[in-house]
Amino acid sequence: MKKVIYIAGLGHSGSTILDMALGCHSKIVGLGEIYAVFNKKNPDALFKNSTCSCGEKGKDCDFWKDLQEISSSENSTKKKYKKLISVFTKKYGKDMILLDSSKNSYPYLKFLNKKYDLRVIYLTRDFRNWTYSRFERTGKPMIFLALRWFLENKKLLFVLKKYKINKMSVGYEELALYPEFILKKISAFVNVEFSENMLNPDNTNSHIINGNISRIDKEKRTGFFYDSRWLTSGRLMRITGILSFLNKMNNRLVYSNISESKEGDFYIFGKQKKETLLKEHNE
Template identity: 25%
Template sequence: MSDHEHAPRVIYLGGLGRSGTTLLERLLGELPGVIALGEVVHLWERGVLAEELCGCGAPFPACPFWGRVGERAFGGWSVRLAERVLALRRRVDRTRRIPRIAHPDLADYVRAYRLLYAATGADVVVDSSKHASLACCLVSSGVDVRIVQVVRDPRAVAHSWSRTVARPEDGRPMTRWGPARTALHWSTQNAALELLARRGARVTTVRYEDLLAAPAPTLAALGRELGLREAVAELPFLDGRTAWLGPSHTVSGNPMRFHVGRVELRRDDSWATGMAQGDRRVVNLLTWPLRVRYGYWGTA
């Protein structure tokens, strides 16, 4: 397959995990002509090598959708392919390289994503890989990408990262971070996305809190901004703060990627009562410039 054959538009969801990217991705994936792929950056390790579950519930090697994509893009999935892309990622796709992303292997690395996106056959794909460094690689290589920066109150994010959550794939606990580490990552990722916007990348910011307060208006406004005006003209899967989600083929991400059926769109503000004052002070201190920029004024 040619790199540019049926090149779809790419909606890239950026930000730090636990900020609502999976929810937004699932909602966008319900729009006609849009396919949500999950965190494609992890496909090579978790899908091809570890054979973890697709969002449809099937193991990655047994999923018909991903089988077709792999065959069209690469002549089939292989350990050799996955290991090559992962080796390229380690050399190219690094946050520290964002100020000067140029690298001899950049074109080869991005080509794997170009081929994969095109092989879906979709008009629009959603990649919720989140990493600002991958977004930078795609933008720098001329991929038709629109970045959606998803932000959430950093105190809520830090509280979420501190909790124990089991991975549906194997029951093992997901990674946990302390408040200081989460705050630094929150600031780093969002600052990097701000830098991409200043360089001319097409970046739209969406707050998790706004999406949960008014799902349909927020999604419709975002769709129009992304050039999906016809797709968001009607949103039959949304009724107030209730959404109905169909099966998805997301390759990696939050456990919500497996949910099918009705879901109530409610904010999780458990941090307000469950977060220690000392932890709040740490997060407030380490995130205050961007926290204020995004409208999270309070210091309580």
């Protein structure tokens, strides 16, 4: 059965950089936000103006150039997807894994789950970081944005559960701060061998024409960089008390891979490792 990886979660959660990192693996090709490409009001403009992560304009991109027509057709997303898979398989062979980072819980996920070996990575950015970054961009009240983070995540998770889709939760914080550790975990989840290549998203084979503009940002492509500006925000600090009810969900979605061990330890900063070292190397 053909394997499809799907990155789910809210917008602005780091899905483009994860798409590119996974796309560095020789067995994975990322295609960015496929749903958005298929449902553009003006696909001609997209193919003409948008630069793909491979460096070419959409119309000249080695992968998308053959799909311009189906993108602008009136067919359903499901039909377009079937066509996409057949073009993909012809081009890369049947064992190559397709990666879709459309993020939302679109109804076609149900079809993907039934027809393919679907692996969903649920990517979440810490609500404080997400709220701060959306506030900086839109100026909307932080309380409103934080509640949006909560409600949209609730909705997405509800739909994935309804479709009986298995998922792995990954935090943007975990990924950006401990990329090797998290990419190893993701590799195990999608059942490919970890490759060092993934640590430098610039190596990507992905063809992302619709996604965050970081896809063509030379500096950002060379590694994982954590946007820590939210830590300096007094405005955010003042409201986090009111929003403490989000902590449980935040910890579960964003930090489960680095904090959930049998010993209750926290990645390499936990007590256990320190105590072992102290015993062995101190007087």
